[in-house]
Every structure is written in structure tokens, then in C-alpha cells.
Amino acid sequence: MASPAPASQEDRAAATRQRILEVAEGLFRAIGYQKTAVADIARELGMSPANVYRFFPSKSAINEAITARLLEGVTGDLETIAAGPGAAADRLRAMLRMLHARHLALFFDQKRMHDMVSAAMSEHWGVIATFIARIESALARVLEDGARRGEFAPVDPAEGARMLKQATLCWTHPVLIADAMDKRQVEEAQMAGELDGMLDLLVRGLRPDS
Amino acid sequence: MASPAPASQEDRAAATRQRILEVAEGLFRAIGYQKTAVADIARELGMSPANVYRFFPSKSAINEAITARLLEGVTGDLETIAAGPGAAADRLRAMLRMLHARHLALFFDQKRMHDMVSAAMSEHWGVIATFIARIESALARVLEDGARRGEFAPVDPAEGARMLKQATLCWTHPVLIADAMDKRQVEEAQMAGELDGMLDLLVRGLRPDS
Numbered sequence: 001m002a003s004p005a006p007a008s009q010e011d012r013a014a015a016t017r018q019r020i021l022e023v024a025e026g027l028f029r030a031i032g033y034q035k036t037a038v039a040d041i042a043r044e045l046g047m048s049p050a051n052v053y054r055f056f057p058s059k060s061a062i063n064e065a066i067t068a069r070l071l072e073g074v075t076g077d078l079e080t081i082a083a084g085p086g087a088a089a090d091r092l093r094a095m096l097r098m099l100h101a102r103h104l105a106l107f108f109d110q111k112r113m114h115d116m117v118s119a120a121m122s123e124h125w126g127v128i129a130t131f132i133a134r135i136e137s138a139l140a141r142v143l144e145d146g147a148r149r150g151e152f153a154p155v156d157p158a159e160g161a162r163m164l165k166q167a168t169l170c171w172t173h174p175v176l177i178a179d180a181m182d183k184r185q186v187e188e189a190q191m192a193g194e195l196d197g198m199l200d201l202l203v204r205g206l207r208p209d210s
Numbered sequence: 211m212a213s214p215a216p217a218s219q220e221d222r223a224a225a226t227r228q229r230i231l232e233v234a235e236g237l238f239r240a241i242g243y244q245k246t247a248v249a250d251i252a253r254e255l256g257m258s259p260a261n262v263y264r265f266f267p268s269k270s271a272i273n274e275a276i277t278a279r280l281l282e283g284v285t286g287d288l289e290t291i292a293a294g295p296g297a298a299a300d301r302l303r304a305m306l307r308m309l310h311a312r313h314l315a316l317f318f319d320q321k322r323m324h325d326m327v328s329a330a331m332s333e334h335w336g337v338i339a340t341f342i343a344r345i346e347s348a349l350a351r352v353l354e355d356g357a358r359r360g361e362f363a364p365v366d367p368a369e370g371a372r373m374l375k376q377a378t379l380c381w382t383h384p385v386l387i388a389d390a391m392d393k394r395q396v397e398e399a400q401m402a403g404e405l406d407g408m409l410d411l412l413v414r415g416l417r418p419d420s
Contacts, residue, residue: 125393163408167377175385183335198373205415 067120075134082138088146100171136161153208277330281341292348298356310381346371363418
């Protein structure tokens with residue numbers, strides 16, 4: 001309790017950052033990322049643009065923080081499934097199905113979110129790279145667990161995780177989901193069914209020799 | 211032998227179309243697709259642009275024909291492997307490795323070809339769709355053959371072929387190859403090694419229950 005003042009100053013700054021992100025996300029969703037200016041965000045918060053810039057150097061930096069938070073929500077849920085009970089194969093299936101469903105929602109149901117994430121993909125690849133690394137490490141943990149239980153053949157967990165990610169990229173990569181929907185005119189239910197077929201094949205491939 | 215004249219007129223037209231495609235492909239490779247005009251192709255052939263337009267309505271139509279011919283070369287080789295001797299698993303591996311190597315060459319070693327194929331991908335999706343359909347049907351044939359020999363579990367050949375294609379898309383889709391090279395800085399040898407790992411996993415998944 002020696003110096004509570006600096007801590008609470010930090011808390012206040014964190015709360016302000018938080019409010020800026022919430023208001024900005026609301027505007028990005030309502031108006032669109034491209035059409036929202038930092039001045040709009042400041043006005044909505046009743047502060048000056050200069051004050052917003054004290055916390056974030058640019059609209060792009062605000063977007064980076066929002067995207068990171070959004071993707072952390074996905075990885076958090078993924079890690080919860082990874083750490084949960086049940087057969088390793090079932091957890092892998094649940095994780096990859098969830099990723100597909102979230103990406104479908106992110107990129108297609110919420111058109112305006114798509115602009116935000118697209119901007120993040122070109123401007124802040126680091127955020128996306130972190131997201132991918134966390135997905136792979138959650139998958140690797142389940143692969144390792146499955147091998148320990150004798151459910152899977154021994155496999156290099158990192159390599160195996162990358163393969164699972166690559167084999168299911170058609171269901172998670174924005175460009176490939178768009179290809180499936182626009183060019184092959186695949187319906188959502190069919191896409192989910194095809195993913196299940198792929199997961200069956202992969203899980204069979206992971207089993208130990210009998 | 212009743213009327214040889216119309217046949218030879220057709221032959222002459224086919225030969226002219228062929229010459230136009232060869233000269234155009236040469237210019238697309240040397241100068242680039244975007245920078246080549248139909249007038250350049252006509253000049254090189256010693257004909258008028260109007261004469262070229264008698265055979266192809268646009269530069270885009272010339273590109274469509276060149277791309278179709280290029281991709282037919284790839285599918286021809288793929289079908290030769292599919293129909294060849296050896297274990298079905300080995301043929302699948304050889305086919306998918308060849309597709310990867312050809313696409314790598316097509317999209318990255320030959321920058322100017324890449325422009326051509328990109329233009330075809332946006333303007334003539336039909337040519338690409340035919341290419342994909344022929345790849346899938348060659349894979350399906352090998353899957354069927356493997357199941358008949360007891361090498362693979364019984365599988366719907368068309369579904370299985372689509373899965374093989376999707377699982378290996380990281381190694382054949384231009385956008386994903388570019389992602390791997392630009393964003394993950396993956397070397398060609400590493401990419402080929404990762405493909406082999408994926409093929410091992412897939413072939414294991416295809417085996418019958420023992």
C-alpha cells in the first residue's frame with residue numbers, strides 16, 4: 001500500500017484504452033472500418049482526437065488492438081477445449097469445427113468485421129501470426145496428450161499440429177472459404193459435412209498401427 | 211475423299227490459331243501479359259490485328275486458350291501417372307508432388323506466367339474449374355483402384371479425391387504458396403518435406419482397418 005496513486009493512474013489509463021477500443025469496435029461494426037475516422041471515435045467518447053492519439057498512435061493501431069482481443073477470444077475457447085476431458089480425437093474435431101464456425105461468422109456473417117480483419121491481415125500480420133501460433137500449440141497439446149494415452153501414434157506435436165491446420169485450411173482461411181462459397185457455390189451445411197469427412201480421414205491417419 | 215477442300219481449310223484455320231497462340235505465349239513470357247497488345251502479336255505474325263481478331267475475339271480469349279493448353283499439359287502428365295503401374299499410394303504421392311512442383315514453377319519461377327494465370331483465374335474461371343475437375347477425377351481413379359486392390363479402405367472416390375485436393379491445397383493454391391513463402395518464409399525444400407509429411411498422414415488415413 002506504499003504508493004497506490006501510480007497504480008490507480010495506470011488503472012485509469014487501462015480503463016480509457018478499454019473504452020476507446022469498445023467505442024471504436026462499435027463504430028467499426030456499425031459504420032465500417034474504412035469509414036470510421038479517429039475524430040468519430042473521439043466525438044463518441046466526448047474527448048479530443050489528440051487525447052485518443054495519446055493512447056493509440058493511429059486508427060490502424062486501434063484496429064490492431066481490437067483484432068488481437070477478438071482473436072484472443074477464439075484462442076481462449078480453443079484452449080479450453082484442448083484442456084478439457086474426453087478422447088483426444090473428439091477434442092481435435094471440436095476445436096477444428098469451432099474454428100471453422102467462428103471464421104465463417106467472422107468473415108461472412110459480419111461483413112463489416114471482415115473489413116477490419118482484412119485490414120489487420122495486411123497491416124498487422126504479427127497479430128495473425130500470434131493467433132496461428134496459439135492455434136497450433138493448442139492442437140499440438142492435444143496430439144501429445146493423445147499419443148500419451150495411446151490414442152494416436154507418436155508424432156512430432158508441432159509438425160502434426162501444422163499438418164492438421166494445413167489440411168483444414170479450406171474451412172478456415174478467408175480466401176478459401178470465399179472460393180468455396182463464390183466459385184463452387186458450396187452451402188454452409190455441405191461445407192461442414194466436408195470438414196467432418198476430412199476430420200475422419202485425419203483422425204484415422206493419426207491412429208497408431210494396430 | 212469426296213471433299214478434301216473444306217477439311218484442309220479447317221486445317222489451315224487450326225494451324226493459324228496454333229501459330230497465334232505460340233507467338234502470343236512467347237510475348238506473354240517475354241514482355242508480360244499486361245504489356246502485350248493484340249497489335250504486338252499481329253506484327254510478330256506479319257498479319258493485321260483484324261486478322262487475329264477473326265480467330266480470337268480478344269487478348270483475354272487468347273490467354274484463355276493458352277492457359278487451357280498449359281493446364282492440359284499438367285493434367286495429361288497427372289493422368290499418365292494415375293494410369294501407370296505401382297502401388298496406388300505411391301501414385302497418389304507422385305501425383306500430388308508433381309502438382310506442387312508444377313504450380314511452384316508456374317506461379318513463382320516464371321513471374322510472367324503468373325500474370326497470365328492470375329488473369330485467367332479472374333477472367334476465365336471455367337478453365338480453372340475444368341483443370342480442378344480433371345485433377346480430382348485422376349485422383350478418384352487411383353483411390354478406386356487402391357480400394358479394389360485392398361490397399362485403401364472403401365471410400366467414395368469423388369469425396370476422397372476432393373479431400374486429398376483440399377488437404378494439400380497449401381502446396382498447390384497460388385495464394386497459399388505465396389503465404390508460405392512470403393509470410394512464413396518457408397524454403398522450397400522445407401515445403402516439399404512438409405508435403406511428404408502430409409501425404410504420409412493421408413495415406414495412413416486411407417488404409418483399411420486391420
